[in-house]
Amino acid sequence: MIECNSIDEVRNNINNIDEQIVKLIAQRGEFVKQAAKFKKDSDAVKAPKRVEEVINKVKDLAKSTGANEEVVENVYRSMIDSFINAEMKEFEKLK
């Protein structure tokens, strides 16, 4: 872990990480969009069992990497909610 000596240094590091996160969200979004091709109805798009699998998996990852579990769970629940909306739009388009 880098020990920062100023708020600017802290924010530069955060900016760099945000750039990586947004690029990864874009990549994740492309795969979520493709998932719509394989779904037969809106319940399948929502896939609540899969959501819980993802949440359990990322909570385990948080534990093993030292990330804040509550933050990781909240971020993922919110992110997946938004991805479900995007996937639903894609699903409707493909109908």
Ligand SMILES: O=C(O)C(=O)C[C@]1(C(=O)O)C=C[C@@H](O)C=C1
């Ligand atoms: O795994 C799927 O079926 C997906 O569509 C991906 C994803 C996700 O973002 O991880 C999105 C929507 C579903 O609610 C479940 C999971």
